[in-house]
Amino acid sequence: MDGRDLVRSVKSVGAVRAARGLRTVRAAWRRRRADATGLPPRGPERARVPGTVREVTPGLGGGLIRFGRSELRIFVAVNGAVFWGWDGAAPEPSYALAGRCPDPDPRAALEPDKDGGWRVVAERVTVVVSRHGAVEVLTPGGVTLRRDLPPRWWEPAGGGAARWMLRSEVPADARFFGLGGRASGPRLRDGTYRLWNTDPGRACGPGDDPLHITMPVQMVVADAGTHLAFHDGSWDGTVTLREGEEGAGSGHDRAGTSELRMDGGPLRCWVMVGTPARVLFAWASLTGAPALPPAWALGHHHVPEGTGGEEEVRRAVAGHREHGLPLDAVHLDSGHLDAHQVFTVDQERFPKLPALADDLGREGIRLVSVVGPAVGAAPGTALYDEGVRRDAFVRNSSGEVVRGVAGPGEAVFPDFTHARVREWWGGLYAERLSQGFAGFWHTLNEPTSFTAFGESTLPRSARHALDGRGGDHREAHNVYGLCMAGAAYEGLREQAPRERPFVLSRSGWAGMQRYGGAWPGAAVTGWAGLRASLALVLGLGLCGVPYAGPDVCGPGGDSSPELYLRRLQLGAYLPLLRTVAGPRAGRDGPWGPGAEVVEHARAALAERDRLLPYFMTLAHLARRTGAPYVRPLWWSAPEERALRDCEDAFLLGDCLLVAPVLGPGADRRAVRLPRGRWYDTATERAYEGPAQVLVDAPLGRIPVFARAGAVLAVRGEDGGPGLEVWAPARGRTGGGLVVPDAGDGWEEPETERYTVRWSGPRIVVERECGDGVGEPSCPVRVRGLGAGGGQM
Numbered sequence: 001m002d003g004r005d006l007v008r009s010v011k012s013v014g015a016v017r018a019a020r021g022l023r024t025v026r027a028a029w030r031r032r033r034a035d036a037t038g039l040p041p042r043g044p045e046r047a048r049v050p051g052t053v054r055e056v057t058p059g060l061g062g063g064l065i066r067f068g069r070s071e072l073r074i075f076v077a078v079n080g081a082v083f084w085g086w087d088g089a090a091p092e093p094s095y096a097l098a099g100r101c102p103d104p105d106p107r108a109a110l111e112p113d114k115d116g117g118w119r120v121v122a123e124r125v126t127v128v129v130s131r132h133g134a135v136e137v138l139t140p141g142g143v144t145l146r147r148d149l150p151p152r153w154w155e156p157a158g159g160g161a162a163r164w165m166l167r168s169e170v171p172a173d174a175r176f177f178g179l180g181g182r183a184s185g186p187r188l189r190d191g192t193y194r195l196w197n198t199d200p201g202r203a204c205g206p207g208d209d210p211l212h213i214t215m216p217v218q219m220v221v222a223d224a225g226t227h228l229a230f231h232d233g234s235w236d237g238t239v240t241l242r243e244g245e246e247g248a249g250s251g252h253d254r255a256g257t258s259e260l261r262m263d264g265g266p267l268r269c270w271v272m273v274g275t276p277a278r279v280l281f282a283w284a285s286l287t288g289a290p291a292l293p294p295a296w297a298l299g300h301h302h303v304p305e306g307t308g309g310e311e312e313v314r315r316a317v318a319g320h321r322e323h324g325l326p327l328d329a330v331h332l333d334s335g336h337l338d339a340h341q342v343f344t345v346d347q348e349r350f351p352k353l354p355a356l357a358d359d360l361g362r363e364g365i366r367l368v369s370v371v372g373p374a375v376g377a378a379p380g381t382a383l384y385d386e387g388v389r390r391d392a393f394v395r396n397s398s399g400e401v402v403r404g405v406a407g408p409g410e411a412v413f414p415d416f417t418h419a420r421v422r423e424w425w426g427g428l429y430a431e432r433l434s435q436g437f438a439g440f441w442h443t444l445n446e447p448t449s450f451t452a453f454g455e456s457t458l459p460r461s462a463r464h465a466l467d468g469r470g471g472d473h474r475e476a477h478n479v480y481g482l483c484m485a486g487a488a489y490e491g492l493r494e495q496a497p498r499e500r501p502f503v504l505s506r507s508g509w510a511g512m513q514r515y516g517g518a519w520p521g522a523a524v525t526g527w528a529g530l531r532a533s534l535a536l537v538l539g540l541g542l543c544g545v546p547y548a549g550p551d552v553c554g555p556g557g558d559s560s561p562e563l564y565l566r567r568l569q570l571g572a573y574l575p576l577l578r579t580v581a582g583p584r585a586g587r588d589g590p591w592g593p594g595a596e597v598v599e600h601a602r603a604a605l606a607e608r609d610r611l612l613p614y615f616m617t618l619a620h621l622a623r624r625t626g627a628p629y630v631r632p633l634w635w636s637a638p639e640e641r642a643l644r645d646c647e648d649a650f651l652l653g654d655c656l657l658v659a660p661v662l663g664p665g666a667d668r669r670a671v672r673l674p675r676g677r678w679y680d681t682a683t684e685r686a687y688e689g690p691a692q693v694l695v696d697a698p699l700g701r702i703p704v705f706a707r708a709g710a711v712l713a714v715r716g717e718d719g720g721p722g723l724e725v726w727a728p729a730r731g732r733t734g735g736g737l738v739v740p741d742a743g744d745g746w747e748e749p750e751t752e753r754y755t756v757r758w759s760g761p762r763i764v765v766e767r768e769c770g771d772g773v774g775e776p777s778c779p780v781r782v783r784g785l786g787a788g789g790g791q792m
Contacts, residue, residue, distance in 0.1 A: 023405045028451035031459045038397030038461025045154040050133035053116055061104025062120045067133055074129065076122040077102040079285045084135055085268035086151060093467065094232055095479045096510040098288030125273045137271050143224040146170055151267055161264030172244030172253035174222035175644045177542050179239060180215035181520045183208055183532035185539040186632060186647055188241055195237040197478050197507045199448040199456055205528045212446060212507045212521050217543040218258065221638045228279045230270045230510060234478040237262035265475060276635050277627055283544050284626025288514030290546050292623045294500045295743040296366050297439065298615040299328025300605055301578040302589065306335030309349030310356050317365060319589045323598050326609040330360065331368040331441055340407035341376045343383055343431050357436020366438035373445050373484055376408030387414065392421045394462050402462045404449025413447055413458060416483035417476050418465035426491020433495060439502030440488055441519060445481040446507045481507030485515040499744050517547030517576055527563060530570060530662045537574050538650060541628025549576030561593035562664060565600055569702045570660040572608040573652055575629045600700045613713035613721060618653045620739035629653060637674055640690065646672045655710035655736060659703040669697045677708035677729045679784045686784065708784065709734015711754045716779060723776055725756055725765055727784035733757045752777060
């Protein structure tokens with residue numbers, strides 16, 4: 001490029017940016033005018049509370065309680081979950097629920113309680129409703145887990161959506177988790193959290209809230225037990241949390257509180273009680289089993305720089321091969337599209353995309369395409385014209401198609417809350433499959449429409465079908481990404497019925513796990529971003545979304561070699577491992593920062609590759625039980641208070657404990673171990689928990705511990721299946737589950753159950769069979785016998 005070309009290029013970029021800036025200003029004013037005329041004015045409001053009990057009608061599993069100014073429907077479902085809804089709110093219709101609502105439990109019945117209240121007694125839970133409308137959830141032993149005070153509504157005098165507030169109390173020792181993907185978590189401190197899926201427009205860190213995935217889902221852990229509360233309303237709202245205090249003031253406990261405020265929608269709630277595992281099992285049965293990813297999706301994904309086309313992709317793949325770095329998928333961002341228009345290909349940069357996909361496929365590498373919801377508003381283009389003909393795009397209150405600004409420039413947005421539109425959109429993925437893509441990465445699906453000021457989304461007055469009910473963007477916004485993911489998943493199931501769909505979504509809502517995984521964006525900046533990365537994945541897992549992971553490095557290229565390496569080491573143990581090319585991380589891959597970094601990166605990726613069978617087992621177990629791959633340390637022992645406050649380590653399944661390095665210059669770190677024996681996997685030294693231990697954390701690795709007696713499915717040195725067994729303590733036994741997987745398809749493999757025991761001086765590993773026990777199905781390596789492990 002000579003000087004004149006460079007000047008022309010700079011002028012061209014400047015012109016493009018200026019044009020986009022003008023569009024965003026226009027879009028912001030259009031949005032403001034649309035909401036000024038399309039939303040009903042609030043005006044005067046009347047406050048209302050339920051009043052006192054007037055009449056009761058028992059029903060299956062519960063009944064209907066009528067108060068002076070409201071009514072409450074309540075029942076216990078057969079899966080043990082409790083539902084209640086005010087003012088006629090029923091479990092359906094709901095975007096969160098998978099299929100139909102579970103049946104009421106016929107053994108549970110509504111019966112009188114003291115002081116004019118009523119109660120429902122079930123096997124796992126008791127629910128007490130006071131005469132003024134407070135709803136209290138108790139354990140079978142009578143200990144209170146949660147008490148919702150009587151709600152309050154503010155109703156516009158001229159009609160319209162009523163906003164409401166619900167204040168809840170929990171035990172003084174309780175800790176809050178969940179609310180979707182929160183960078184400040186996983187434990188949610190005192191503060192206010194917004195329930196509105198938001199594109200911050202930049203990489204962010206622990207102090208930023210809200211982000212792309214918010215959910216009104218709380219996991220609350222206390223000495224008395226664990227419960228999950230889901231307030232099934234998708235409107236904009238806030239949750240204000242305040243942890244309790246034991247022995248405050250005069251020696252009495254101060255309860256923890258949660259105050260939920262929503263701008264409209266139904267006031268309805270589901271509560272599940274039990275151990276964390278039982279709670280998420282009930283949650284998965286209610287909102288849908290997590291989608292099972294194909295085996296390749298659990299490997300290493302990479303996003304090359306998006307400007308170089310096919311040559312850039314081939315160079316990145318060759319670099320991974322040259323440096324001995326495993327690679328399973330390459331993601332193409334919007335740079336591979338023609339003028340950023342979705343479902344197109346830039347023929348200059350990718351003249352033979354199917355041939356590229358075939359070449360990579362022979363090396364075991366899949367191509368993944370970015371897909372955004374915005375359709376360029378360009379008459380004469382096939383996708384836009386077809387969408388107009390099908391009346392697929394969101395309209396405003398005046399009946400005109402809503403226009404925003406996105407990658408293609410002026411853009412329109414499909415209404416995914418209409419079944420007809422979802423079916424049409426799902427069929428469009430056939431074009432991507434024909435180009436050789438094997439997976440799909442949804443972004444900007446909050447939805448995002450760039451504006452110079454105000455919220456970067458559609459007008460709140462924009463109209464949506466809401467599957468026949470009709471409504472506006474105030475209700476549809478938070479479920480938009482969920483519905484888009486559903487369209488893609490169902491379309492792929494139809495077009496490639498023998499393959500498991502791979503759909504990543506940057507935005508979503510309760511129930512998104514049944515369509516795929518979550519990519520919570522580039523929510524990492526600096527060292528603080530490492531904590532945010534872990535918090536996002538842990539929080540999403542506790543909301544039922546087990547397959548998730550943020551980018552390693554991030555598009556801003558803010559990583560020093562040390563920070564990049566620590567990010568990669570953490571990412572190697574998260575469900576989704578995706579690296580992104582950046583200036584300091586190497587233009588094409590991890591080899592850019594130098595020989596030392598690439599050596600350590602190779603070790604991290606090799607360990608991830610070795611553990612792929614274990615990740616696949618965790619994926620199958622997540623589908624069957626709802627249990628996340630990545631779990632907080634308190635998962636198996638929520639009664640251990642010290643573990644509830646530990647946020648710098650996590651469990652990977654039942655077998656491994658991972659302690660990432662979250663600060664610069666560290667070569668050692670303290671690790672809190674739960675009860676039991678744990679082995680440092682690098683040294684095989686045994687430690688007894690509960691305890692806090694100080695262990696080495698050199699630049700080349702992060703501390704990882706294996707639970708005594710654990711059985712892990714691994715990839716052997718010959719590439720075939722193997723078992724890694726960690727010796728149980730003397731006098732104790734161990735065991736584990738392995739789910740062998742063919743890599744794709746819908747066949748349900750049988751779970752292999754293994755037991756581990758001492759027999760004299762040796763370890764015996766046996767596979768449980770229908771008629772007794774048998775030999776393991778693959779080679780076994782026993783660890784933990786050296787460095788004092790076998791003698792303690």
